[in-house]
Amino acid sequence: MSSEHEASANGPRGPLAEDATARAPAAAERDGGPRPTEPGPPDARSAGAIDRRSFLMTLGAAAAAATIGTGRAAAETPGSEEDPYAMLVDTTRCVGCRTCEASCAEANGLPPPDMMDDAVFQKVRNPSETQFTVVNRFQTSKGEVFVKRQCMHCRKPACAAACLTRAMLKTTSGPVVWRENKCMGCRFCMVSCPFDRLAFEYHSAVPRIRKCTMCAARLKDGGKPACAENCPAEAIVFGRRSALLEEARRRILAEPDNYVHQIYGEQEVGGTSWLYLASVPFDQLGFRTDLGETPYPKLTEGFLYAVPVIFATVPALLLAINRATRPAAEPVVPETRHEHPETEALARA
């Protein structure tokens, strides 16, 4: 953590004019990752997405090579508990094309969203059992801002702590995954999730918990999450968390007037693997800003610690009380016990 602060403090202060193309490889280099030798060419799927919304191409093309490069570089060293895989969403770049929704649906075998229907923006949506990610539009002091929502993949996830079958699992590389064979469908994870990003299949006899998987399977194969790969605006960057935090700080430093000076997800609930940059305060973008920095599992720590203590003390205490309150002599059958000593005493008298 301190190294991150250091990095932000001593990070290169490039001129405002410097663009992301120049910066991103620098970040990767500092990160210790190998510098990509060539910009990664967009693959077929990503190209298709851009075709559908070709007007976005010009926007995205400039930054594309560099940021994808960052992701690649970071991905080559596997994520770890200290420095898991993460995603950075720069909402100043998001144009609301919802390509991420479409590519997410495709990658996860979900029903494809109706890409041409802009009516979806009329209300704020949450991920659902058929959509692991959704893009919302917010009217802010700086105009329209689009924000993608999905599971935040907390570093200390409440859902995983809540799960009594370990169906919800925080993988060491970063993604929080759900395992179908373990889950008993109690939905305690949903109650606990501070972001409400889990969905349950209420209309199935064999329901599942549905959520963004951070494309854990693709990560294992050395790929990266579908949304990051296909974002035409380069609003979503995949990489290791430390690298992305640096990248985010650098963007803020480069354009301090363009960003609020906060990376959402850096500290919230102990840190999340999804990080957000924005030009307006986050509460204008539907983010909860009242969650605090304590990891949610910490909230139950005191109770869970008390359990062995209670087991150690209460039974012993109760046994002691039971013993201590025992009558001096247990009354057996008063007639036989009392009558004789008493006549004997009389006789002695």
Next chain:
Amino acid sequence: MSTLRPKHSPAPDAAAPTSDRVRHLWRFLLGELKPKGPLLTWFNAISIPIMLLGAVLLWIRFTQGLGAITNLSQQVPWGLWIGFDVVTGVAFAGGAYVLTLMVYVLRVEKFHPIVRVTVLNGLLAYIFYAGALLLDLGRPWAVINPIIGNSFGVSSVLFLVAWHFMLYMLAALLEFSPAIAEWLGWRRAHRILNGLTLGAVIFGVTLSVLHQSGLGALYLMAKGKIHPLWYSEFIPVLFLVSSVFAGLSLVVFEGAISRRVFRLRMSPEHHSQHDDIVLSLARISAGAMFVYLFLKLLDFVHGQHAALLATPMGAWYLLEILGFVLLPCMLFLRAAQRRSTRLALVASGMALVGVLLNRLNVTVIAFKWYEPVRYVPSWQEVVVTLAVISAEIWAFRWIVNRMPVVSPPPEWAAEDSGAAPALKYRPLETEA
């Protein structure tokens, strides 16, 4: 009294061959299955349709998913079935651990006549209300996972609560088992089971302390979703303390009903002590409520939420605390001072409403209070809940009408337990 005892004893003769005894036991059990009372009663007329409808609804629920009959949503994943059946039901069952603690550990013999019926109530409440958890599970067949050990989610509060439910049911069953042995006429088993009572009670009390508070701890991670007037890091303690008077109030309330329904089964002693017991319970409840009120005040001060009192939720909070904790506390006190069991009954009813309000506030009403569309239970959820309650009452009635729960145990059993009150002491009118 003798007509109420089973007509044929379940244990024919210790010397009889085993096959004979098994056959006899079988015939006895078959005989006991027959209804013992009139079939056409108001309760039956209402509860049977509810249970049938509940069964149909559950069929729909298990074939088409929870969404088919509940109003649960992605925003509100736990509704009436958890908030009322489990969280409130278990609080109401708290009387069992409080009374067993007082009778078996602290030796308050005064409460002996009601301890068995209360334990039975607690046991059934756990079986039916905690069992209602299974109805709410999306994938109930996987409930075995945290039990058999292939996936121990030890960092989960729910893991703890689930295990404690199971273990507590076992402890309560042990506490109640002498009555079953008396019913079946198993003397040796009775002696052994009687000897296990103290251990079961101490184990049960420990488990109860943990899972009563654990039910509150379930909501610790719902921080930010529960209205700040109800969310507190002390929810576990508040739940534990309120379970004391919730349980005792239910004992008072249910006792008043039982006394009417099962009056013929009760021994005259039980009847005569009833008032005294009720007033003592009123006193203990008042004390527990006094402590609880102070804890609530501390929590309120600690949370620095004075400004929230002026909001509608604040008024609702005050209604819960002042109207349904402070007021019944005062009524309990008054009842004890005036020796009025009637007033104690009123107070217990209000205290039960207060605990119900509190549990529903934490779990449903103040949960996601900020959402524009609020969760309101569907009629199907309500019917299933009523069906669960009806089934519990049926089981309770079946057992009370057969086993020595409110009626005195057989003579041989009294010798075993050493208490033998009936031998030492009989009221005047039974002398003849």
Next chain:
Amino acid sequence: MEPGGFEMFPTKGLEYLLVIVYLGALVWFWSLLRGGERPEAAPSFARSRRRRPNRWFDLPDGAYYHPGHSWALPEGGRMVRIGVDDFAQKLLGMAGAVRLPPVGTRLEQGSPAWAIHVDGRSFEQLAPVDGEVVARNEALREDPTLVNRDPYGAGWLLEVKTSRLDPNLKTLLRGDLARAWMRTSEEALFRRMPRELGVVMQDGGVPITGIARAISPDEWDRIVAEFLLTH
């Protein structure tokens, strides 16, 4: 604390103050709770329970005595607690069981109200007041010898709501009158005693329980009934 200084736990001080207030309130509430409780021994009674060295039988002030050797202690309102006096318990000996009328029974002054079992025999005693039984001493179920060990305290028998408190009390004995009556009882008992036993007792030995049987192992139940006015 410096004015404007930073407080790590802003409400702690207030909470501690509240705890102090609470402890005070708890004492008050406790006294209220116990207010309705039947005292195990009536306080006015306990205070005057001095042992009189030259007396054979305890006779605390404050209570009203029935010639059948029971006591009645007004507890405020129309409530009266009743029990067996020291004379009766010593006369009878260790109680094997006490049969009490159930709650709700109407008692009539001078009619048999309860019975004490000693050694297989049952001895009835007369109710000192009129009224309805509102509570019975359930502790006697477990340990009937409380009647012997603490006849004016833990060995109380019944709590009665009287219908005619004042007229009832007027017919009972208290104070000097009660002491005079007890002396008469003592003398009557003394006259029945075999010589050797009587000497021992006159020497200042405090009689133990079961006097009646010590006097006459064969006819002791008749002696008891005589003193308890139930013959």
